[in-house]
Amino acid sequence: MTEGAEQPALNQRQQAILGFVRQQGFVSVEALAEHFGVTAQTVRRDVNALCRLGRLRRFHGGAGLPSTVENDAYAHRQVRCLEEKQRIAREVAARIPDQASLFLTLGTTTEEVAKALLGHAGLRVITNNLNVAHILSDNATFEVIIAGGVVRHRDRGVTGEATIDFMKQFKVDFAVMGISGIDDDGTLLDFDYREVRVLQAIMAHSRTIFLVADHTKFHRNAMVRLGHLSEVDVLFTDSEPPSAMQRCLAEGGGSVVVAAADGTAPAVRRVRDGSPEECSNEN
Template sequence: MPLSERQTQILARLQHAGGSLSSSELTDTFGVSVQTIRKDLNELSNQGLVQRVHGGITLPNRNLSFSNRQVINLEAKRAIARAVAASLPEGACIFLGIGTTPQQVALALLDHPGLQVITNNLNAAMTLCHNPRIETLLAGGRVRPSDQDMTGEDTTAFLRRFRVNFGIFGIGGLSARGDLMDFSPEESHISRAIIECSEQRILVADSSKYLRNAPVRSGSLSDVHLYVTESICPSVAALLEQAGTELLCAGSGGVRTASKTGRTARRQEMEP
């Protein structure tokens, strides 16, 4: 069921508020009645996007299903995807990881002149098969129906057989210390395989991932060459500077590159 503009804004505020909001805050913010906000919260709860608690809402204590995550921060994910797709040179070999932002990258690659893509993302593979100039290799393994991807030992072993030019992956959350967090050990193993088998590592994550809770540490920002997001706060900018990671900000004002860091990241000279 499509979300209204107000419901989309409620989800964004919930993410940025650290995962908890009161009904009174929302009625004051949007200038609507308690009954209107209650209806919005009930609809969001029925779709599994929030958890109702006394006096308000919290984020669910587990990752949302793929279909639910697809509607959250969609325009930000599309902007990130367009920026990444435009930077990939013809003939490059890439990993494309799990999640809804990598899926948007796949959609943005539909007009790309040619790539080889290795992925365990079922939606990405189904999208890319519509571009005859892209060779897609889909990893085997255990299918996770709620996430629409492949995981497990076979999946990780398949990815580790390759050495690619660009590894493009998402995360469950980014901690205050710059840790890359995932929701399960299986997801973490996939992230580590991409990080360790890619010449250039590209993290794609919208701004809501900062301070989002996820239990498994997969690495740190120092493992990443390029961080692509739609907007940046001073805390994340400081983490990127400390890690030596380049920032590509793909907000509503178009793509812009923040100050270069100590790491030699080559956004404008990305060659396989």
């Protein structure tokens, strides 16, 4: 499309598809067809039109948001998939004992984890997330340690060289960390290279790494490489990860905890040789 040309108006279904994908982050063609009650061919035409306009980006089997250099607004991320994040948070909290030490990183899902941990006792928490620190300060038995550095106005996250140096002073039981996206090849991705360096320091100084990621993070692109799924001990999510990602977890003997939507016991799988193997709920 030439510069300055007027973009064609979207029809009602295209507007609805765009809003749905913005809410979910990534949606398969089949899911879109089922949601809107149309054929997959009709969905593909609408998605192709939206992609030509730069409103969406095609991925294998579906569509997602186009940007890889800028995350969605923090207020939007707070409410997106909130119920799923809360289920994930409860499963994480159930696997962290009292008197444990942990890092809690930036992210709206880790903030839900902080809320789910308020019933614990004697935790020692190091965080670069001022929202997490505020939440956890309601428990008088916790010791909450805030990293120094530069505060980002958009989400009250603390990053920078001082933050990295601060994190390197500790060796903790658990790192509970969020992520912006997980590529098909298992690469963990984020938008801010400064935040990535902080996360890398956290991973290097944790005995057990818990990654919290709802299904919208699968196949989602961002521009900065953090690490790989094989470095993660447990992936907590709300939907069965794609088989390719499970194979990546298998490289490090990792486990997947899928938080159930219907209140039933979570599906916990230890992944071996790319095949999910049922295991007990004990870590």
